[in-house]
Amino acid sequence: MPDKYTRSPRHRSSSPRSPHGKSPNFMQNTKRQWYNQRYFILGVNIVCTLFVNLIYILVIRRSHKQEPVATAQKIDDSPHLHSAIHIPYLDLRPEPDRFSNFRCVGDMNDKLKLEARSCVFNNICYDTRANTFNYYQSKPSIILFDKNVGPIRTFASGRFLALNRKLFGLEAWAPTIRITPAPKEEEVTRLKNVHVLYKHSAREFSFGHIVFEDFGNIFNSFYRLGTKMKNSVIMHKYVVPEDERFQNFEKEYRPAITSNPIVSLKPYMNSFGKRYVCFDQLQVSSPPVPFDPIATVTNQGKEDMFYQFRNAILKYHNIDPEYVPTKHKIIITDKKRSNFRKGRKRVIANLDELHLFLKSNYPDIDIEVIAWDEKTVKEQLLLTMDCTIMITPCGGVSFNLPFLPHNAHAIVMDYFSGDQPEEWRGVMANQSASMEGGYWNHFWHFKTMYYQVFDKSDWEWDFEGATNTRQDASIVIKMERIKDLIDTALEQME
Numbered sequence: 470m471p472d473k474y475t476r477s478p479r480h481r482s483s484s485p486r487s488p489h490g491k492s493p494n495f496m497q498n499t500k501r502q503w504y505n506q507r508y509f510i511l512g513v514n515i516v517c518t519l520f521v522n523l524i525y526i527l528v529i530r531r532s533h534k535q536e537p538v539a540t541a542q543k544i545d546d547s548p549h550l551h552s553a554i555h556i557p558y559l560d561l562r563p564e565p566d567r568f569s570n571f572r573c574v575g576d577m578n579d580k581l582k583l584e585a586r587s588c589v590f591n592n593i594c595y596d597t598r599a600n601t602f603n604y605y606q607s608k609p610s611i612i613l614f615d616k617n618v619g620p621i622r623t624f625a626s627g628r629f630l631a632l633n634r635k636l637f638g639l640e641a642w643a644p645t646i647r648i649t650p651a652p653k654e655e656e657v658t659r660l661k662n663v664h665v666l667y668k669h670s671a672r673e674f675s676f677g678h679i680v681f682e683d684f685g686n687i688f689n690s691f692y693r694l695g696t697k698m699k700n701s702v703i704m705h706k707y708v709v710p711e712d713e714r715f716q717n718f719e720k721e722y723r724p725a726i727t728s729n730p731i732v733s734l735k736p737y738m739n740s741f742g743k744r745y746v747c748f749d750q751l752q753v754s755s756p757p758v759p760f761d762p763i764a765t766v767t768n769q770g771k772e773d774m775f776y777q778f779r780n781a782i783l784k785y786h787n788i789d790p791e792y793v794p795t796k797h798k799i800i801i802t803d804k805k806r807s808n809f810r811k812g813r814k815r816v817i818a819n820l821d822e823l824h825l826f827l828k829s830n831y832p833d834i835d836i837e838v839i840a841w842d843e844k845t846v847k848e849q850l851l852l853t854m855d856c857t858i859m860i861t862p863c864g865g866v867s868f869n870l871p872f873l874p875h876n877a878h879a880i881v882m883d884y885f886s887g888d889q890p891e892e893w894r895g896v897m898a899n900q901s902a903s904m905e906g907g908y909w910n911h912f913w914h915f916k917t918m919y920y921q922v923f924d925k926s927d928w929e930w931d932f933e934g935a936t937n938t939r940q941d942a943s944i945v946i947k948m949e950r951i952k953d954l955i956d957t958a959l960e961q962m963e
């Protein structure tokens with residue numbers, strides 16, 4: 470009997486009762502069996518748990534680890550319209566498959582906001598005789614919902630999308646509506662991969678405008694529209710510029726989007742030898758304002774696209790986007806030439822003085838002065854990936870900044886707006902204006918610091934009689950002020 474009371478309470482509570490008044494001996498045996506069984510189950514449990522954990526570590530953890538690397542891949546896996554809802558309902562029309570449809574992201578409530586739309590058109594055909602993109606309908610149907618005039622059954626009277634921005638002479642574009650089915654399949658060439666209609670933006674072929682504005686906008690449009698970037702074709706509405714700089718950008722940076730070279734629309738369309746060329750997906754993306762201070766609003770949320778575009782360029786050149794240098798290197802940009810004019814334009818006026826100052830103040834840091842246009846693209850990328858602090862004038866010459874390694878710092882020259890405010894850019898009078906600040910502020914992998922200017926002693930005119938501080942002035946760096954920025958950068962990178 471006493472053993473009943475010496476049993477530990479832990480066992481007591483869970484010990485089996487004898488429901489049928491079995492003998493104590495039997496009870497003892499059952500109890501022993503039960504304990505054995507319990508330890509057996511416990512053992513099996515432990516083994517199973519270890520096994521499941523092992524599987525988790527081997528399989529699931531590994532696939533988690535791959536996720537960040539696979540981000541660029543995701544674009545190519547993104548859904549596109551072939552997997553969209555397609556339910557015949559109204560199609561009492563003859564040959565329902567031969568009509569067009571479209572979808573957009575952007576402003577569908579104001580017919581005038583052509584610069585704020587990006588769209589994909591499905592089953593749209595180019596007529597090589599009429600030189601039109603035909604959109605086939607059985608009857609005029611609603612396209613836009615204008616807040617002033619109500620439903621609109623045209624592509625905003627031919628001003629549906631913009632091929633370039635107002636600043637560069639806005640060119641409106643829209644497909645031509647035809648109230649008829651598309652030509653029969655045997656009369657057409659059908660293109661299955663996404664085709665992009667494009668026109669280069671800036672008049673001059675600057676690095677910033679062509680690569681980061683034009684190509685960058687095309688790259689972003691695939692994310693924004695959920696279309697497939699891989700194997701796409703970019704078609705220049707007119708003629709692919711023969712300009713050497715454009716050709717270089719096309720060859721070195723365009724492969725970040727697709728391996729197909731940019732083609733000129735008409736010869737490409739005529740090359741198929743049929744009157745009609747039909748597109749499963751034709752993509753047209755109005756270019757947004759990318760760089761101005763005002764863009765700091767419209768660029769919100771585009772950070773990953775900007776970063777992935779940078780990575781895609783680096784990967785094409787076989788450079789690891791995650792590479793980080795292990796020693797400091799300061800690069801000062803020497804802008805020796807300008808695409809705009811022969812003489813000096815928007816440089817660091819006292820570059821030699823700056824170079825000497827940095828050498829004597831940071832004797833242990835490698836300091837290099839670089840004229841970027843004397844280097845190949847690959848050399849530029851490698852130099853930038855090894856740089857921890859880049860000091861540069863603003864403008865096109867600063868556009869290697871995205872290729873800085875993680876946690877690098879940029880020091881970019883501002884300009885003084887003075888009595889020449891440009892409110893549409895987000896620049897008011899008498900401000901230290903950061904020319905591309907609205908863009909640089911949306912890169913998370915490097916940090917931009919601005920060398921601000923407020924005083925006449927902070928700049929020099931580029932030529933006698935100049936009056937425009939944005940276009941025609943170079944920055945005179947004050948050594949104690951740049952030292953302050955460099956020391957802050959060094960501290961941030963400790």
Ligand SMILES: *[C@@H]1O[C@H](CO)[C@@H](O)[C@H](O)[C@H]1NC(C)=O
Pocket residue numbers: 887888898899
């Ligand atoms: C800009 O500064 C100048 C010089 O101080 C001054 O005369 C002018 O009124 C200022 N303009 C504005 C819009 O603040």
